[in-house]
Amino acid sequence: MATITPLYYYTNGQGDYQYLPLKDIVNSLLFEFRQDDHYLKNIRRSTILYFAKECIRTYNKQVFEDILAVEMTVPENLVLPVPHNFVDYVRVSVTYLDASTSSYRLKPLKINRNISIAQAYLQDNNYNILFTNSGSVLTGNVNNAYGAPYKKYTFDNSTMGGQFELDTSKLSKWGEFNIDERGGKLLFSSNLYNKDIVLEYVSDGLGFDTYAEDAIRVHKVLVKMLKDWVYLSCLEQKRNVPANEKERARRRFNTSKHQAKLDRSDFDLLEISRGMNTASKNL
Numbered sequence: 001m002a003t004i005t006p007l008y009y010y011t012n013g014q015g016d017y018q019y020l021p022l023k024d025i026v027n028s029l030l031f032e033f034r035q036d037d038h039y040l041k042n043i044r045r046s047t048i049l050y051f052a053k054e055c056i057r058t059y060n061k062q063v064f065e066d067i068l069a070v071e072m073t074v075p076e077n078l079v080l081p082v083p084h085n086f087v088d089y090v091r092v093s094v095t096y097l098d099a100s101t102s103s104y105r106l107k108p109l110k111i112n113r114n115i116s117i118a119q120a121y122l123q124d125n126n127y128n129i130l131f132t133n134s135g136s137v138l139t140g141n142v143n144n145a146y147g148a149p150y151k152k153y154t155f156d157n158s159t160m161g162g163q164f165e166l167d168t169s170k171l172s173k174w175g176e177f178n179i180d181e182r183g184g185k186l187l188f189s190s191n192l193y194n195k196d197i198v199l200e201y202v203s204d205g206l207g208f209d210t211y212a213e214d215a216i217r218v219h220k221v222l223v224k225m226l227k228d229w230v231y232l233s234c235l236e237q238k239r240n241v242p243a244n245e246k247e248r249a250r251r252r253f254n255t256s257k258h259q260a261k262l263d264r265s266d267f268d269l270l271e272i273s274r275g276m277n278t279a280s281k282n283l
Contacts, residue, residue, distance in 0.1 A: 023213035
């Protein structure tokens with residue numbers, strides 16, 4: 001890898017300098033632990049790596065907030081897979097070309113639980129549930145959105161007073177979606193066919209198991225918390241470590257975790273001050 005200089009950074013479009021490869025963090029911990037008087041001087045590198053990945057996987061949503069975004073086109077069956085490192089969605093939007101500026105904007109979609117994701121239990125003519133030879137229930141896609149893609153409601157403007165039977169709080173001008181978490185799928189309403197949608201989601205921070213250590217990156221403000229977690233987790237596996245040292249490590253981790261949450265929060269006094277200055281004074 002080339003030496004990171006200001007010239008290299010700005011001319012090569014490098015914008016991830018605030019992230020450190022997990023490999024560097026593990027190497028740093030291994031160097032610290034190998035001191036002669038250290039409790040973990042004989043710890044294996046694989047053990048350090050295991051607990052580091054466990055920390056990322058456990059706290060990525062709570063603290064790390066590793067939010068990614070992908071763009072995909074909705075196919076004819078109105079079903080798209082979620083990314084391999086998906087944990088939870090933040091926002092799902094459709095891209096919209098603003099003719100006045102010739103630029104694309106995002107129009108958020110609304111989640112609609114009426115888009116059915118329920119699997120049907122198959123039954124015989126006597127309504128008995130059918131099973132496989134191994135004893136599992138036979139299932140199928142019959143009345144759900146996999147078997148019958150969801151058709152979006154259209155409003156009938158000729159009806160005085162609107163369509164009172166519709167719960168419009170569940171509808172969106174731009175379209176609706178539902179998420180099948182166990183199936184790992186996003187299901188969309190019919191008006192989104194062949195449209196480009198953007199999924200913003202919380203990642204697990206790890207990706208595929210085949211990702212190399214230098215491909216997994218951790219934000220710099222989270223490095224101390226990760227190191228404290230690894231130290232605590234490794235100590236708890238040792239029987240000859242004094243209880244007070246384990247308690248000290250636990251308190252240090254809780255402190256660094258709290259500080260990491262503060263550092264990664266969106267709390268901004270300046271923005272609050274601006275909001276108060278521009279707010280209406282008519283109370």
